[in-house]
Amino acid sequence: MAALTGFAERRPLGDNAKAWALNAPAMVVIALLVAYPIGYSFYVSLQKNNLKRPRAKRFIGFDNYTSLLSDHAFLNAVKVSALFVVVVLGLTVVLALILALVLNERFRGRGLLLSLALLPWAMPGVVNGLMWRTIFDAKTGALNGLLQQLGLIDSYHAWLTSGTGAFLFTALAQVWNTLPFSVIILLAGLSTIPSELYDAATVDRAGAWRRFTEVTVPWLLHPLLIVLILETMNAFRAFDTIYVLTGGGPGDATTTIALLDVQTVLTFTDFGLGSAYAWVITAITLLISVGYIGLLYRKGNFEV
Amino acid sequence: MAEVRLEGVTKSFGGKVAVDNLNLTVEDQEFLTLVGPSGCGKSTTLRMICGLERATEGHIFFDGKPVSWLPANKRDVSMVFQSYALYPHKTVRQNIGFALKMMRVPKATISEQVLQAARTLDIEDLLDRKPRELSGGQRQRVALGRAIVRDAGAYLLDEPLSNLDAQLRVLMRAEIKRLHVDVARTFIYVTHDQVEAMTMSDRIAVMRDGVVQQCATPEEIYERPANRFVAAFMGSPPMNFVTGELADADGTRTFRSPALTVPLTGPTPPATSPDDRRVVLGIRPEDVTLSAAPVAGHHPGKVFVVEPLGPDVLVTVRIEGELIKARVPTPFRLGHDSTVYVGFNPNRLHLFAAADGTALHAPEREEHS
Amino acid sequence: MAEVRLEGVTKSFGGKVAVDNLNLTVEDQEFLTLVGPSGCGKSTTLRMICGLERATEGHIFFDGKPVSWLPANKRDVSMVFQSYALYPHKTVRQNIGFALKMMRVPKATISEQVLQAARTLDIEDLLDRKPRELSGGQRQRVALGRAIVRDAGAYLLDEPLSNLDAQLRVLMRAEIKRLHVDVARTFIYVTHDQVEAMTMSDRIAVMRDGVVQQCATPEEIYERPANRFVAAFMGSPPMNFVTGELADADGTRTFRSPALTVPLTGPTPPATSPDDRRVVLGIRPEDVTLSAAPVAGHHPGKVFVVEPLGPDVLVTVRIEGELIKARVPTPFRLGHDSTVYVGFNPNRLHLFAAADGTALHAPEREEHS
Amino acid sequence: MSTVVNVPLRYRIPWKKIVLYLLAVGFALYLVLPFYWIVAMSFMHEVDAISVPPHWVPTHPTLENYLGFVRPNTAQELVGGRAVSETPYSLRNSLVVATATAVLNLALATFAAYSFSRLKFRGSQVLLVLYLLTRMVPGIAIIIPFYLLMRSFGLLDTYLALILSYTTFALPITIWILKDFFRSVPRELEEAARVDRCGWFRTMWTVFLPVAAPGLVAAAVFAFMTAWNEFMFALFLTSTKAAKTIPVVAANFATDFNTQFTVMAAAGVLAVVPPLVLALLFQRKLVQGMAAGSVKG
Amino acid sequence: SNDSSSGGGSGDGSVKFEGWDYEAALVQQNLDRFTKTSNVKVNYTPITSAQYVQKVVAEFTGGGGPDALYVYDDSLAAWVEGDYLQPLDGMAGVDEVYDAIYPGNAQAMTYDGKRYGLPYYTDATCLTYNAGILAQAGISKPPASLEELEAQALKIKSAGLLEYPIGLPAQLSDTWWSWVWALLFGSGGNMFDDQQNPIMNTSDTVTKDVFAWLQQAATKSKVIDPASLQLLPVPVDNAMKANRYAYTIGARYASRDYNDPAKSKAAGKIRMGLVPSLDGKEHGTVSNTRMYGLAKDTEVKDNAFKLLTYLGGYDSDKQPYTAKFWFLQRGLGFAYKAMVNDPTITAALKKFADPKVYTHLAEIAKPRNVLGVPWYTEFETEMHKVVQGVLSNQTQPSAAVASLAQSAETLKKKYS
Ligand SMILES: Nc1ncnc2c1ncn2[C@@H]1O[C@H](COP(=O)(O)OP(=O)(O)OP(=O)(O)O)[C@@H](O)[C@H]1O
Ligand SMILES: Nc1ncnc2c1ncn2[C@@H]1O[C@H](COP(=O)(O)OP(=O)(O)OP(=O)(O)O)[C@@H](O)[C@H]1O
Ligand SMILES: [Mg+2]
Ligand SMILES: [Mg+2]
Numbered sequence A: 001m002a003a004l005t006g007f008a009e010r011r012p013l014g015d016n017a018k019a020w021a022l023n024a025p026a027m028v029v030i031a032l033l034v035a036y037p038i039g040y041s042f043y044v045s046l047q048k049n050n051l052k053r054p055r056a057k058r059f060i061g062f063d064n065y066t067s068l069l070s071d072h073a074f075l076n077a078v079k080v081s082a083l084f085v086v087v088v089l090g091l092t093v094v095l096a097l098i099l100a101l102v103l104n105e106r107f108r109g110r111g112l113l114l115s116l117a118l119l120p121w122a123m124p125g126v127v128n129g130l131m132w133r134t135i136f137d138a139k140t141g142a143l144n145g146l147l148q149q150l151g152l153i154d155s156y157h158a159w160l161t162s163g164t165g166a167f168l169f170t171a172l173a174q175v176w177n178t179l180p181f182s183v184i185i186l187l188a189g190l191s192t193i194p195s196e197l198y199d200a201a202t203v204d205r206a207g208a209w210r211r212f213t214e215v216t217v218p219w220l221l222h223p224l225l226i227v228l229i230l231e232t233m234n235a236f237r238a239f240d241t242i243y244v245l246t247g248g249g250p251g252d253a254t255t256t257i258a259l260l261d262v263q264t265v266l267t268f269t270d271f272g273l274g275s276a277y278a279w280v281i282t283a284i285t286l287l288i289s290v291g292y293i294g295l296l297y298r299k300g301n302f303e304v
Numbered sequence B, C: 001m002a003e004v005r006l007e008g009v010t011k012s013f014g015g016k017v018a019v020d021n022l023n024l025t026v027e028d029q030e031f032l033t034l035v036g037p038s039g040c041g042k043s044t045t046l047r048m049i050c051g052l053e054r055a056t057e058g059h060i061f062f063d064g065k066p067v068s069w070l071p072a073n074k075r076d077v078s079m080v081f082q083s084y085a086l087y088p089h090k091t092v093r094q095n096i097g098f099a100l101k102m103m104r105v106p107k108a109t110i111s112e113q114v115l116q117a118a119r120t121l122d123i124e125d126l127l128d129r130k131p132r133e134l135s136g137g138q139r140q141r142v143a144l145g146r147a148i149v150r151d152a153g154a155y156l157l158d159e160p161l162s163n164l165d166a167q168l169r170v171l172m173r174a175e176i177k178r179l180h181v182d183v184a185r186t187f188i189y190v191t192h193d194q195v196e197a198m199t200m201s202d203r204i205a206v207m208r209d210g211v212v213q214q215c216a217t218p219e220e221i222y223e224r225p226a227n228r229f230v231a232a233f234m235g236s237p238p239m240n241f242v243t244g245e246l247a248d249a250d251g252t253r254t255f256r257s258p259a260l261t262v263p264l265t266g267p268t269p270p271a272t273s274p275d276d277r278r279v280v281l282g283i284r285p286e287d288v289t290l291s292a293a294p295v296a297g298h299h300p301g302k303v304f305v306v307e308p309l310g311p312d313v314l315v316t317v318r319i320e321g322e323l324i325k326a327r328v329p330t331p332f333r334l335g336h337d338s339t340v341y342v343g344f345n346p347n348r349l350h351l352f353a354a355a356d357g358t359a360l361h362a363p364e365r366e367e368h369s
Numbered sequence D: 001m002s003t004v005v006n007v008p009l010r011y012r013i014p015w016k017k018i019v020l021y022l023l024a025v026g027f028a029l030y031l032v033l034p035f036y037w038i039v040a041m042s043f044m045h046e047v048d049a050i051s052v053p054p055h056w057v058p059t060h061p062t063l064e065n066y067l068g069f070v071r072p073n074t075a076q077e078l079v080g081g082r083a084v085s086e087t088p089y090s091l092r093n094s095l096v097v098a099t100a101t102a103v104l105n106l107a108l109a110t111f112a113a114y115s116f117s118r119l120k121f122r123g124s125q126v127l128l129v130l131y132l133l134t135r136m137v138p139g140i141a142i143i144i145p146f147y148l149l150m151r152s153f154g155l156l157d158t159y160l161a162l163i164l165s166y167t168t169f170a171l172p173i174t175i176w177i178l179k180d181f182f183r184s185v186p187r188e189l190e191e192a193a194r195v196d197r198c199g200w201f202r203t204m205w206t207v208f209l210p211v212a213a214p215g216l217v218a219a220a221v222f223a224f225m226t227a228w229n230e231f232m233f234a235l236f237l238t239s240t241k242a243a244k245t246i247p248v249v250a251a252n253f254a255t256d257f258n259t260q261f262t263v264m265a266a267a268g269v270l271a272v273v274p275p276l277v278l279a280l281l282f283q284r285k286l287v288q289g290m291a292a293g294s295v296k297g
Numbered sequence E: 001s002n003d004s005s006s007g008g009g010s011g012d013g014s015v016k017f018e019g020w021d022y023e024a025a026l027v028q029q030n031l032d033r034f035t036k037t038s039n040v041k042v043n044y045t046p047i048t049s050a051q052y053v054q055k056v057v058a059e060f061t062g063g064g065g066p067d068a069l070y071v072y073d074d075s076l077a078a079w080v081e082g083d084y085l086q087p088l089d090g091m092a093g094v095d096e097v098y099d100a101i102y103p104g105n106a107q108a109m110t111y112d113g114k115r116y117g118l119p120y121y122t123d124a125t126c127l128t129y130n131a132g133i134l135a136q137a138g139i140s141k142p143p144a145s146l147e148e149l150e151a152q153a154l155k156i157k158s159a160g161l162l163e164y165p166i167g168l169p170a171q172l173s174d175t176w177w178s179w180v181w182a183l184l185f186g187s188g189g190n191m192f193d194d195q196q197n198p199i200m201n202t203s204d205t206v207t208k209d210v211f212a213w214l215q216q217a218a219t220k221s222k223v224i225d226p227a228s229l230q231l232l233p234v235p236v237d238n239a240m241k242a243n244r245y246a247y248t249i250g251a252r253y254a255s256r257d258y259n260d261p262a263k264s265k266a267a268g269k270i271r272m273g274l275v276p277s278l279d280g281k282e283h284g285t286v287s288n289t290r291m292y293g294l295a296k297d298t299e300v301k302d303n304a305f306k307l308l309t310y311l312g313g314y315d316s317d318k319q320p321y322t323a324k325f326w327f328l329q330r331g332l333g334f335a336y337k338a339m340v341n342d343p344t345i346t347a348a349l350k351k352f353a354d355p356k357v358y359t360h361l362a363e364i365a366k367p368r369n370v371l372g373v374p375w376y377t378e379f380e381t382e383m384h385k386v387v388q389g390v391l392s393n394q395t396q397p398s399a400a401v402a403s404l405a406q407s408a409e410t411l412k413k414k415y416s
Helices: A002-006 A015-045 A063-069 A072-103 A109-124 A125-136 A142-149 A162-190 A195-203 A210-237 A241-246 A257-265 A273-297 B040-049 B092-102 B105-119 B138-146 B166-183 B194-202 B216-225 B228-233 C044-050 C092-102 C105-120 C136-148 C165-182 C194-198 C218-223 C230-232 D002-006 D015-042 D063-070 D072-077 D081-118 D124-136 D139-152 D160-183 D185-194 D198-210 D213-229 D232-237 D245-249 D261-287 E026-039 E048-060 E075-079 E095-098 E103-106 E132-137 E148-157 E178-186 E206-220 E224-232 E233-241 E255-259 E301-312 E321-330 E339-340 E343-350 E353-364 E376-391 E397-414
Strands: B004-013 B016-026 B033-034 B057-062 B077-080 B154-158 B186-190 B203-208 B209-214 B240-249 B252-256 B261-263 B279-284 B290-293 B298-310 B312-319 B320-328 B340-346 B348-352 B360-361 C004-013 C016-026 C030-036 C057-062 C077-080 C156-159 C186-189 C201-210 C211-216 C240-248 C252-256 C261-263 C277-285 C290-291 C301-307 C312-319 C322-331 C337-345 C352-353 C359-361 E015-020 E044-048 E068-072 E117-130 E246-249 E270-273 E285-292
Touching: A002 E044, A015 A273, A015 D081, A015 D124, A015 D139, A015 D160, A015 E224, A015 E255, A015 E343, A063 A072, A063 A273, A063 B228, A063 C352, A072 A109, A072 A162, A072 A257, A072 D015, A109 A162, A109 D015, A109 D160, A109 D213, A109 E233, A109 E255, A125 A162, A125 A241, A125 D015, A125 D245, A125 D261, A142 C105, A162 A210, A162 A241, A162 D015, A162 D160, A162 D213, A195 A210, A195 B077, A195 B092, A210 A273, A210 B092, A210 D124, A210 D160, A241 A257, A257 A273, A257 E048, A257 E376, A257 E397, A273 C359, A273 D124, A273 D139, A273 E376, B004 B040, B004 B186, B004 C092, B016 B040, B016 B057, B016 B209, B033 B040, B033 B240, B040 B077, B040 B154, B040 B186, B077 D124, B105 B138, B105 B166, B105 B290, B138 B154, B138 B166, B154 B166, B154 C030, B166 B186, B166 B194, B166 C230, B186 B194, B186 C252, B194 B216, B194 C301, B203 B216, B203 B228, B209 B228, B228 B240, B228 B348, B228 C156, B228 C165, B240 B320, B279 D124, B279 E353, B290 B320, B290 C044, B298 C194, B340 E376, B348 C211, C004 C044, C016 C044, C016 C057, C030 C044, C030 C194, C030 E376, C044 C156, C044 D160, C077 C136, C077 D185, C092 C105, C105 C136, C105 C165, C136 C156, C156 C165, C165 C194, C186 C194, C194 C218, C201 C230, C201 E132, C211 C230, C230 C240, C230 C277, C230 C352, C240 C322, C290 C322, C312 C337, C322 D081, D063 D081, D063 D261, D081 D124, D081 D198, D081 D213, D081 D245, D081 D261, D139 D160, D139 D232, D139 E048, D160 D213, D160 D232, D160 E255, D185 D198, D198 D213, D213 D261, D232 D245, D232 E048, D245 D261, E015 E048, E015 E178, E015 E301, E026 E044, E026 E321, E044 E048, E048 E068, E048 E075, E068 E075, E068 E301, E075 E285, E075 E376, E095 E117, E117 E132, E117 E178, E117 E255, E117 E321, E117 E353, E132 E148, E132 E233, E148 E206, E178 E206, E178 E246, E178 E285, E206 E397, E224 E376, E233 E255, E255 E270, E270 E353, E285 E301, E285 E353, E301 E321, E321 E343, E339 E343, E339 E353, E343 E353
Parallel strands: B033 B186, B033 B203, B077 B154, B154 B186, C030 C186, C030 C201, C077 C156, C156 C186, E015 E044, E015 E068
Antiparallel strands: B004 B016, B004 B057, B203 B209, B240 B252, B240 B279, B252 B261, B279 B348, B290 B340, B298 B312, B298 B340, B312 B320, B348 B360, C004 C016, C004 C057, C201 C211, C240 C252, C240 C277, C252 C261, C277 C352, C290 C337, C301 C312, C301 C337, C312 C322, C352 C359, E068 E285, E117 E246, E117 E270, E117 E285
């Protein structure tokens, strides 16, 4: 048999080589454009580096990171962020799933609703922030006006002045904003499910709920995985909305790590510490993402 | 559950009518087989019965109760899909056990029943594979397993054996029949295999372009087809047809065509108008006899094609432009173009109106054993 | 292109061997049919020939040239997928014409050829539909159309007719045969339909568990099966098998089992060891004769099951615990439990070694015509 | 037949439809009400916009806020006059950048995603996580080095700088999105195309990608939107109307000293319109089923 | 392109000029005039104000900075330390300018003894009140002391005119809270001594007392709007214009809008007053200064300086042309002492404020003395949070000052 390989034609690439070749363009672009910035930012995170004191710049190893452990603001921000992620993620995923399921049905006005579902996405962050500010405004806000006209409140409230209020309303605004991404991904995921599977499940006496858990969910695990990862990432980095609505207040109630990070880098121009914050965010989201992957990837990994 | 009744059921897909004013009653515990050419509406009919497709018109009743508005999961029917529709994300075991799980059968019972079904279907060692890793026939067996493992009021099986080899098919056929007897429920079965249809069914409904042509016992269908379409459709190789007209010669009714003259016995319809006289004579290949030597009343012809079918030989004979197929026992020793004498069993002749193909005359019912 | 040769081809799916050291040569312009039980590796073999699956071991040659590393699109083969694999986003017309378009055939030619193929397949009026709007059989015909419309070096057809009705199947069979003659290319055909296999093929390869059991002409396979498996597999209803041993009684070789004693004629293998003496007698149902009155040398038995098959009747007779099937012409007039006398055509007896099933004795080759 | 019609058929209340429509309306309100407020404001005078109780429908409707964008004279009168004059350009810039980003992204991601959905190769999972990792470092940490990089390429204030940066943002996620959709394209389709004599590229183009269209559209929407509403990088990488995108310009309506709510609202409405129109055009693709009727089993 | 080298001139002597995007169209208009008269081309880029500092920092770090630019007084120290700016000492006309402006402004533009800017605009913080509402409640004079302010507010409140008469912008933001500093300076207090050591919890009790008053007014007498915690300056302005607050503390500049009938329902009723103090006798306030600065690495120093002079200094008529331009166009506060005597200026000023009060405020205003420390921004941010705690009764004044002192010490250590 060995002789045969002698006159075999040019061997095509093996799966390994093919895969790397296919990944090459993406890897080159990414490496070219972000490898340096990412590496640089990590390097900076090992420095004492405040632009206000450029002459004091020096390499300090992991001091920025160790200092975080005793950094009150940071520890509090981690707590706030974690809570924010949980609330926003929970709401987003549930709402997005319901909306995607609705959109996956046939009914009049579906196209319109789908376009509306994309609307919050298309709104530039600044406009979005201002929109929510005018809505939640204590003096002239639309929410106050609406609730009062509906007779639900007697007088205008300052929704964002209590810690919990600020937190919840900020989260609501954030959810409105990040909903479209999840909806689109889940909806596209839904559209890949062959309808005959639902037929089969219906005949197998599965009601709507069981069809959902037994057919829809397994098929949605991977799209859900993306949604979870990205929404976690987004919620951890939520900045625009929070900044415009509360600036992180009252007190520390809505100061998330992202807010702290942006403030540290841009307002305090402390690049060293800011980069360390950024890498902590990276590490946390990476850890959570790997957790999601470990939880969902294999379960949803089947071929049709 | 039990009796399935379709009343005036019509289904059209955007103008194209797939099932046309169907009236059909499947008795309790009956085994009804739907046959018909590809695209005649068999699957659509099953899908309507099972509730996956809503009839454009007409209504469906289970045991006299209308179910048109009942969703499929409440209809208590089990179905094998023509396209299998296996759950790609579940293992074979989970696929088969799914309906049981939905019916809240205890886990232990499920795994036992699944195992038993898998044993029956000879897919016991595939239980932990995903459908993706199965061969065509294996997938089909999983689909079958999914339907038969559970208890249902009616079983709808859409070509459940088409991708299986003959051996397995025979076994599976027996299993399905046994299940039918065991559970004593209504079965509606779609198949293209005539042997299957003939051997398994209490009744056969022959469909064509969404319309039921005849619904009767297998013998009836085979022996006394309601029209030329049914006669042609059932039986393989199909019945021979010769177009000609009725004539009264020498006091006996005779069929006459350019090639053939066949005397008819028994009651034949009175032929009044010339149109009525235009008829088609039908005779099944196994009712055609061939002899090498001339026989009285036999027609001389030439051997055209000889096809061995294993136990029999299918011989096509040319008689003045008409091609007549005869099925004769092996061995057949005449070669191409040899002259052969063709005889028609006079008790097995069929007559159909040339105009619309309705049966005018069929052989007397025979008593078996 | 032409001769397809497989040398020591093995395919395993993660440990599970689907095709095992396959050596097979399909001659130029030959029509080879692959048959075998579900899951025996037929589709896998086709897929390897076609280049969709890489052999784990061994090599494939087209006209003597190794093609193991050639991708499917360069192999110049055409294939009907068992699962159809229609392009869901293209109309039937585009599906059928796709390969032609890829081969840069002029538009006008394409549409003409597509139309002609569609006519052949009787799907002319479905040309502008999408696959999801078709019935199962219609989809299968589109899949077939896609493969036959184009010119290719070899045509691989994986159960292309399984979902068609008998009539259409007969027509399609003829069309495929005609195509084979017209294009004069190599055809490799997978089917579960024995009639198809018997009537269409130049040679039939019978597979089992990834191993070819016998590869020979249809007659050879039917009349002189290489082993018990092939004998059992080909022929429906299958051959009767009775396990027993060889004995020399009264100077003649005799087969003896608790139920039966059958004298053997013709040369039989010398039985030296006791193991060698353990044999299985095989006889096809059509070589079993039944008579109501006692006949010398016939075995008395009781009628167990009577199954009408249309032209014939399949009668299962019980002879002291052995069940023997006989296929006899209609009408058969004995009822259940009646005594019947069973005779075996002495010229049509098969003998297989009990140990491994290899054929020891087969009927002499008969001359047809 | 008349008897058939008279059979008392139990008609069921279509709960499903009712729930569906209720949910649809609920979501529509939730999605549209906040935005409606912006729209309403954009047709109001500043004074009406902050009135108590709010006017849900503009009492003295005006087009002034919009006309400013086309009539620079009125614009001069307004706070943020320069931003007003830049708005039309920025819309064009945003469209170009977002579209290019979407296209470039799909082009690059398709290859990579294909490898993850079809090929078994060592390191695939690690590579997937690595892709994600590049996206997990917050933009704030890399914006300065990225700015430096773009500056050294001489790309500041060009479309290309934005397109490249957004591509790197969107690429990892696009790969993740696409790999899932590719996975649900039946392998047999691809095989059929290969047998029909298509090379890999043709197979992708003529069979694979059309079947995976919903996923492609979803990924394209994602990339488009990422580029459409990104603010920080756009701010740093652009400085003139040659490349400024709409978020950067819209931000100019809100200064420390004054905020022209109504003009800003108008700009916001304008910013939302192009993606919305695109969405309306493509929504069919997004919800079309993928491979119905193509394979048996 | 425009970033070929650091300093950024494109070879034809044109000046790359950057500023935050306030009234960019007007700026351009003014620059066009400069180009016409001086023949120096100016390449002007307005930058979103919220990100102005960050972007300029990025540009200087990356080496693509402007030649001339706007500078906030609170960025000055950092930008000097960062080597972005060069001192103007000794350049033509600089001393003249510094002599002609209010000392507070001069101080704000000086770092480490060197002068780095020419004034763009300045403002002092004042008490702004709605005389109409006061009159309705029977009050004729603005309050001089905080006690009085609270009493007046209570009167308005009990008259049922307003639920919360006082509004303050107290949402967290990265700009400074002038009203806190104004209240401290108004009572002669300070948080830091001249060596930038925290004194708010030691030698100087004003901070604590002011905090105590704030807490009292916000949570006991409830005259300060609790919604303040979510208000930025703009909504406060809107409320003032809508007659929904009787008092606020903010920039003088805002009164122009408040009294503009086209924009405000309170037009004509808004008055400017001195910041009430603890004892009602002493008065002071805080000022801020925006200036024009010169980049250190500029390659077109002469032209850039010409531009600086045009914008922030005297023109050939010895007139601060641009400063006047801004005041007349938009009412931006000016640093030049003499400008208030200009009849056109006075006329314009009279439309929204009492020139005497306006000028007096400018004279008594002084800049924050901690602007020069590197940790000022961090401290300011921390201070906002603490004051929020005071206003919402979560932090007691004594604890508040202690925590501020603590923060200051920590920050100091961090930057040492
Ligand atoms: N992807 C796969 N992974 C694991 N096993 C596989 C895979 N594909 C096929 N097999 C196994 O290989 C064997 C041969 O499969 P193949 O499809 O060739 O059978 P076949 O002869 O075509 O059967 P059928 O008549 O049922 O179509 C089967 O036992 C099947 O279960
Ligand atoms: N979704 C659809 N849209 C349009 N026409 C359809 C659709 N589904 C089925 N049809 C048509 O309806 C007719 C009946 O289809 P059906 O599937 O019931 O046929 P069938 O009898 O099961 O055929 P087969 O034996 O080929 O499976 C066919 O002509 C088919 O083309
Ligand atoms: Mg069908
Ligand atoms: Mg197969």
